[in-house]
Amino acid sequence: xxxxxxxxxxxxxxxxxxxxxxxxxxxxxxxxxxxxxxxxxxxxxxxxxxxxxxxxxxxxxxxxxxxxxxxxxxxxxxxxxxxxxxxxxxxxxxxxxxxxxxxxxxxxxxxxxxxxxxxxxxxxx
Numbered sequence: 001x002x003x004x005x006x007x008x009x010x011x012x013x014x015x016x017x018x019x020x021x022x023x024x025x026x027x028x029x030x031x032x033x034x035x036x037x038x039x040x041x042x043x044x045x046x047x048x049x050x051x052x053x054x055x056x057x058x059x060x061x062x063x064x065x066x067x068x069x070x071x072x073x074x075x076x077x078x079x080x081x082x083x084x085x086x087x088x089x090x091x092x093x094x095x096x097x098x099x100x101x102x103x104x105x106x107x108x109x110x111x112x113x114x115x116x117x118x119x120x121x122x123x124x125x
Contacts, residue, residue: 001026001027001114002024002025002026002027002032002098002113002114003024003025003026003114004022004023004024004096004097004098004114004115004116004117005022005023005025005096005116005117006020006021006022006094006095006096006116006117006118006119007020007021007022007023007119008020008021008119009094009119009120009121010120010121010122011122011123011124012086012121012122012123012124013123013124014086014087014088014123014124014125015085015086016086016123017082017083017084017085017086018083018086018121019080019081019082019083020036020080020081020083020094020096020119020121021078021079021080022034022036022078022079022080022081022096022116023076023077023078024077024078024079024096024098025077027098027100027114029074029077030053030054030074031053031100032053032098032099032100032101032113033050033051033052033053033098033099033100033101033102033105034050034051034070034072034079034096034097034098035047035048035049035050035051035070035096035097035098035099035105035106035112036048036049036050036070036079036081036094036095036096036097037094037095037097037109037112038090038092038093038094038095038121039092039093039095039118040089040091040092040093043092045095045109046061047061047107047108047109048060048061048064048068048081048094049061049064049068049069049070049081050070050105050106050107051070051071051072051079051105052102052105053102055071055072057105058070058105059105059107061107063089064083064090067083067084067085067086068081068082068083068084069081069082069084070082079096081094083121086121086123087123088123088124088125089123090121090123091121091122091123092120092121093118093119093120093121094118094119094120094121095115095116095117095118096115096116097109097112097113097114097115097116098112098113098114099111099112099113099114100113
């Protein structure tokens, strides 16, 4: 089992920034592609961003391209999501995820193996 613990969520005004962190334990972190998903009230969980095991590839949802950046530090077993120019529609619970694969970055939540408990991000207008 892999355990994922997110932090860094909070309340921010529109146009502001937040950086989410997710610390992994229990498995060899560098083997796993890592991702971020989010779920707003009354909506399905949706893909936000993903990064390959070696940071060579990244993928973003169209709604966050140019504003969010995913990165990872394999020495610290941590993946980050830097969120800039936040909008009220970014309000959601953000979840960290992991999948044991070397090729491809799936955008379907069904393809991911492990999940964190989530951290709330609220953007006020």
